[in-house]
Amino acid sequence: MAPNEVDRTIHPHTTGAAADTAAAHQAEKPLKLYAGWFCPFVQRTWITLNEKKIDYQYIEINPYHKDPEFLKLNPRGLVPTLGVPVPAPTTSVNTNGNSNDTDTMNNPTKKDRKLKPIYESIVIAEYLDEHYSDTTAHGPRLLPSGDDSLAAYERARCRLWIDHISSRIVPAFYRFLQHTPEKDDSYTIQDARDELLKQTKVFTQQLLELDAEREELGLAAGPWFLGEQFSLVDITLIPWALRLFLIDHYKPGGVGIPEKGNGGEDEEVWGRWRTWYEKVQERDSVMCTMSERSKYIEVYQRYAEDKTGSQVGQATRGGRSMP
Structure with missing residues (x-):
């Protein structure tokens, strides 16, 4: 079933409190949330980003008429999609499995980082919880932490x-x-x-x-x-x-x-x-x-x-x- 007339005429953007939140996250940022405002799967990701006080750019996508540039990033065309700046493959990894690149993903001047997609709302949330694990900066973990x-x-x-x-x-x-x-x-x-x-x-x-x-x-x-x-x-x-x-x-x-x-x-x-x-x-x-x-x-x-x-x-x- 192809997208119908109702799909093509959906309200194009957030309203109310969500509009204020989206407006506060329009500036260019390395981490990008591609979102459809009404989508509950998107809201899972959006709650996670705001709960953990993560800096991001909000980009509204019509899930039924996807921009070609968005489809280049994620050919499946799913929202939410998180655009993540990933280190170049040449970055070395130490014996503990950790990257030796000491730069952070939020450094917009890093030239060897390429935007990569993560999708599926639960996968995105677990990624954010794991990557932004500093509890001082990002609050308590959303899944129990510890090695025991x-x-x-x-x-x-x-x-x-x-x-x-x-x-x-x-x-x-x-x-x-x-x-x-x-x-x-x-x-x-x-x-x-x-x-x-x-x-x-x-x-x-x-x-x-x-x-x-x-x-x-x-x-x-x-x-x-x-x-x-x-x-x-x-x-x-x-x-x-x-x-x-x-x-x-x-x-x-x-x-x-x-x-x-x-x-x-x-x-x-x-x-x-x-x-x-x-x-x-x-x-x-x-x-x-x-x-x-x-x-x-x-x-x-x-x-x-x-x-x-x-x-x-x-x-x-x-x-x-x-x-």
Whole structure:
């Protein structure tokens, strides 16, 4: 399915708080974020950059009409793409596997650096967390650090739940939003609602279990997946959590998350979800990357009517995994 008229007429740039953030990052910088303002995968990367106080240049891309220069950098044409200045191949590597080039990647005068692409939002986030690891300059790590077995286990556990979000919650979101019974009667809107709620509850139940683990150790519980530490697990889910209002707007009956006091046997689970979600809306790195709600409603209409030509939309329509 080729990009349609709706795809070609999307609002061209950020609005609201995100517009202010984009405007503050227009100057030429070695590290470049190629972004589509409405894309939740882009927001994962954008949150990471701002959370870690990394200097970058924001470059808006229309994902449906890609500039030839952008396609030279990343022929797959995916956003987000991070343009990374990489040392020339002649740079030597010492016996510890570290580059002997003492220059930093943020030095714009270095002439032997070529812009290279990194794409896939989780890969980008892990790269940024690893490369910008100075906690004094860039804040706490987004994945547990350390060489001991406990740290290795905690990183593995984070990645398991990152996978749950990416392979269970995110596809369920799109399947729900794109539900159009006149085009596909293989599942009902209630089927879609039940699946999204089920997978969200599985994640939230894990938050409760982690809270209990920390309390047994005398540590502070929540609000984040890693307790008091904001993490890549949280970032992985946040863009879709913030877009749940689109399902409320477009689909009869909405998402179906119960109001406080109406959760029945799941009241504790949904109470924990509300605690997490309220903290999400207080996080500066999150809210500064959000555009106006009205613009998301406008651009996601093509998903709600199952008319989008995006790779995500086509994957959902075809029952395939996310691209």
